[in-house]
Amino acid sequence: MGNRVAREDYEWVYTDQPHADRRKDILAKHPEIKSLMGPDRRLKWIVCTMVVIQFLAFYLVKDLDWKWVLFWTYSFGSCINHSMTLAIHEISHNTAFGNNKATWNRYFAMFANLPIGLPYSASFKRYHLDHHRYLGGDGVDVDIPTEFEGWFFCTRFRKLIWIILQPLFYAVRPLCINPKPISQLEVTNVVIQVAFDILLYWMWGAKPVVYMLAGSMLGMGLHPISGHFIAEHYMFLKGYETYSYYGSLNLLTFNVGYHNEHHDFPSIPGRRLPLVSPELYLMLSMAVFVNQCAVGDGQVC
Numbered sequence: 001m002g003n004r005v006a007r008e009d010y011e012w013v014y015t016d017q018p019h020a021d022r023r024k025d026i027l028a029k030h031p032e033i034k035s036l037m038g039p040d041r042r043l044k045w046i047v048c049t050m051v052v053i054q055f056l057a058f059y060l061v062k063d064l065d066w067k068w069v070l071f072w073t074y075s076f077g078s079c080i081n082h083s084m085t086l087a088i089h090e091i092s093h094n095t096a097f098g099n100n101k102a103t104w105n106r107y108f109a110m111f112a113n114l115p116i117g118l119p120y121s122a123s124f125k126r127y128h129l130d131h132h133r134y135l136g137g138d139g140v141d142v143d144i145p146t147e148f149e150g151w152f153f154c155t156r157f158r159k160l161i162w163i164i165l166q167p168l169f170y171a172v173r174p175l176c177i178n179p180k181p182i183s184q185l186e187v188t189n190v191v192i193q194v195a196f197d198i199l200l201y202w203m204w205g206a207k208p209v210v211y212m213l214a215g216s217m218l219g220m221g222l223h224p225i226s227g228h229f230i231a232e233h234y235m236f237l238k239g240y241e242t243y244s245y246y247g248s249l250n251l252l253t254f255n256v257g258y259h260n261e262h263h264d265f266p267s268i269p270g271r272r273l274p275l276v277s278p279e280l281y282l283m284l285s286m287a288v289f290v291n292q293c294a295v296g297d298g299q300v301c
Contacts, residue, residue, distance in 0.1 A: 010138075010150070011235055017135040019242070019263040026264065026280060033265065033276060039098040040090075040269035047087045047096070047112050054080055054115035058200060058208035066207070073211045078219030079252060081212070085120070085220065086254045086270075087112050092125040095269040110189050114196050117212040118171075122189035127174050132266055136233075136241060142174040143233065160222075166229060167220040225249060232259045244281060 027033060057077060061069050088109050090096070097104040109121035127142050134140040149169065153162040162169070174180075201209050220226055228245065235241050245257035255270035256262065260281055262273060 010144075010147075011238065011241075013136075017241075019132075019135065019260075023264045030280075033268075036272045036275055037265070037267045038269075040095050040271050042271065043087070043090060043096050043269065044108065047084075047091075047108070050080060050084060050087065051112065051115055054084075054212075058115075058204060058211065061211045062204040062207050064207065069207050069211055070214070073215045074218050074223075077211050077215030078223055079225060080219075081116050081216045082219035082223065082225045083252050083254070084112055084116055085216075086256050088121045088124060089128065089256065090254050090270055091121070092128050093266050093269075095267075099267075106185055110192055113189065113193060115212060116216045117193070117197055117209070118216060119186070119190040119193040122183065122185040123174070126180060126183070126186075127178070130178070132263065135263065140178055142177050144177075145169070146173060146176060163226070163230075164221045166226065167217050170220070225252060228253060228256055228259075231257075 054077070057072070057080075061072060064072070091105050091109040091112060094102055094105045096108050106122065106125065109125065113119065113121040130137075131141050131143050136144060138144075149162065153159050197209060197212075200212070220229075228249070231243055231245055233241055233243070236243065242260050242263055244260045247257065250257045255273045258270070258273035258276075258281075261268070261276045262270070265273075265276060268276060
């Protein structure tokens with residue numbers, strides 16, 4: 001990321017993404033992993049608590065000076081709202097109520113969407129499933145930056161701007177790469193969210209609205225928690241396109257850092273991902289480390 005130009009083109013490969021095959025191999029050796037699949041009964045209560053906390057924050061910031069509104073927006077609201085986007089990510093895999101109640105999951109995601117301020121949940125579900133099925137697929141996986149992004153944001157300063165504007169690119173990129181017809185659920189998501197935003201402004205004024213919207217933009221842009229956007233699929237080493245992070249920020253992000261585990265087993269809730277045969281992924285991390293030593297100058301070894 002610190003280089004002026006790390007590479008001038010995508011890394012093109014013509015094989016299937018590795019997660020489906022690895023899932024079959026792991027399940028053949030460890031069939032007990034299937035017991036970890038299924039809904040997380042705690043998730044809905046955690047999400048409800050987070051929504052209530054943000055509603056309380058909306059009330060508390062309405063009488064603060066603007067400098068304190070901005071302070072709490074970045075230091076607190078952005079963390080909660082980023083975490084809410086990852087709660088929606090969890091719900092998109094039907095981990096709140098299970099696959100048998102898919103509609104319940106969709107509307108619960110809209111409820112979780114309320115403190116974010118921007119209608120997001122319904123569209124995210126549609127595109128995120130493509131990200132899992134066609135990881136890195138040209139013209140399908142909208143998590144991959146466009147050719148223009150790779151060409152233009154090629155200096156340290158421009159990369160900083162790209163990080164700040166990540167929410168904008170995540171919103172616009174699907175419309176450029178893989179536009180889809182608007183669904184009824186997306187219309188419902190927009191109507192509910194806009195009605196909530198107007199109600200919030202009518203009840204408590206502009207400060208809670210700024211706290212909500214700026215918190216979402218800042219929390220998904222230049223913010224420590226947003227590092228996972230880069231870490232998950234940036235090709236740090238040739239041949240490895242998904243990486244896991246096992247640090248403390250997983251406590252705020254529903255274990256999204258366990259990203260190899262998540263792509264191998266997307267039906268396992270984030271809370272249970274650390275239970276997925278840790279020794280298997282330790283071996284994968286060691287393989288990456290050994291390959292780094294092999295392609296580098298050996299000093300890190």
